[in-house]
Amino acid sequence: MALRLDGNILVTGANRGIGLELVKQLAEKTGKGAHVYAACRDPQGDRSQVLRNLITLHPGKITVIQLDMAHEDSISAAVEVLRQKTGAGGLKVLINNAAINKPDPPAPLSVTGKKDMMEVYETNVAGPFILTKMLLPLLQRAAKTPSADKDHGDELSCRRSAVINVSTIFSSVEKCPETFTLAQVYPYRTSKAALNMLTRCQAEDFKADGILVAAIHPGWVQTDMGGDQAPLSTQDSVLGMLNVMSTLSSKDTGMLLDWEGSRIPW
Ligand SMILES: NC(=O)c1ccc[n+]([C@@H]2O[C@H](COP(=O)([O-])OP(=O)(O)OC[C@H]3O[C@@H](n4cnc5c(N)ncnc54)[C@H](OP(=O)(O)O)[C@@H]3O)[C@@H](O)[C@H]2O)c1
Numbered sequence: 096m097a098l099r100l101d102g103n104i105l106v107t108g109a110n111r112g113i114g115l116e117l118v119k120q121l122a123e124k125t126g127k128g129a130h131v132y133a134a135c136r137d138p139q140g141d142r143s144q145v146l147r148n149l150i151t152l153h154p155g156k157i158t159v160i161q162l163d164m165a166h167e168d169s170i171s172a173a174v175e176v177l178r179q180k181t182g183a184g185g186l187k188v189l190i191n192n193a194a195i196n197k198p199d200p201p202a203p204l205s206v207t208g209k210k211d212m213m214e215v216y217e218t219n220v221a222g223p224f225i226l227t228k229m230l231l232p233l234l235q236r237a238a239k240t241p242s243a244d245k246d247h248g249d250e251l252s253c254r255r256s257a258v259i260n261v262s263t264i265f266s267s268v269e270k271c272p273e274t275f276t277l278a279q280v281y282p283y284r285t286s287k288a289a290l291n292m293l294t295r296c297q298a299e300d301f302k303a304d305g306i307l308v309a310a311i312h313p314g315w316v317q318t319d320m321g322g323d324q325a326p327l328s329t330q331d332s333v334l335g336m337l338n339v340m341s342t343l344s345s346k347d348t349g350m351l352l353d354w355e356g357s358r359i360p361w
Pocket residue numbers: 107108109110111112113114135136137142162163164165166191192193194195218261262263264312313314315316317318319320321322325
């Protein structure tokens with residue numbers, strides 16, 4: 096089934112895990128009007144080989160962008176490349192997917208220090224904050240661009256312009272008593288709770304520009320981060336996330352949803 100997503104779509108952390116599967120399914124399931132920008136730290140490195148293979152499989156559909164979310168100069172350079180490449184269409188969807196979880200789970204308090212906290216915040220919070228801020232003119236451009244397929248009126252949607260922040264159920268303050276014993280991961284939990292607030296603030300800020308902002312929990316997924324005990328494959332998680340993204344509307348802006356579209360309490 097074709098996805099109701101089109102235009103220029105940027106995915107960060109695109110060389111493995113959920114990000115790689117997002118690029119794969121977006122390349123496979125979107126129509127001619129969609130182009131996927133796959134951002135990763137080391138496009139020429141061994142860890143990007145599968146991504147490079149995908150590009151060969153989908154000629155003209157995917158462009159790789161060098162981007163390290165922990166370095167502002169790298170973000171700035173990537174934004175300039177995107178500005179030139181996306182042209183008048185701007186950027187329709189930004190998926191802030193790249194993230195780290197340090198120290199390795201279960202990461203109790205005793206083994207967690209300030210360095211872990213700062214590193215995780217830099218990648219998981221400051222990175223998406225700066226990237227989204229710098230990309231705002233491109234998102235605004237997409238939101239204003241007339242499109243035959245655009246939702247009517249001033250409805251917010253991913254087909255108009257949107258920022259999707261990949262969060263986690265571990266970010267939920269309300270769910271913490273249920274989830275804490277699974278993995279303490281203080282830096283990761285607090286960084287994603289901050290990402291949720293970033294989502295909420297940007298949703299308010301960008302509403303007038305016609306840009307939707309939402310956070311999505313992908314489920315517990317079999318990736319390097321999720322581990323092999325996770326119940327969900329990357330394929331099922333991403334299929335769910337993309338279906339949810341296809342149907343997001345004004346009522347969802349500023350919300351935290353899971354990959355099946357259910358709302359998660361803050
Ligand atoms: N897997 C789960 O069960 C699960 C559950 C809830 C939420 N999530 C969220 O889902 C998203 C994807 O997770 P995943 O499971 O796919 O993780 P993953 O397998 O560990 O992949 C993480 C991705 O982020 C990239 N990345 C890390 N630091 C970066 C930086 N400074 N700049 C650019 N890219 C960077 C990695 O690139 P390198 O190869 O260069 O390191 C990699 O592509 C994350 O936001 C995560 O918090 C995952």
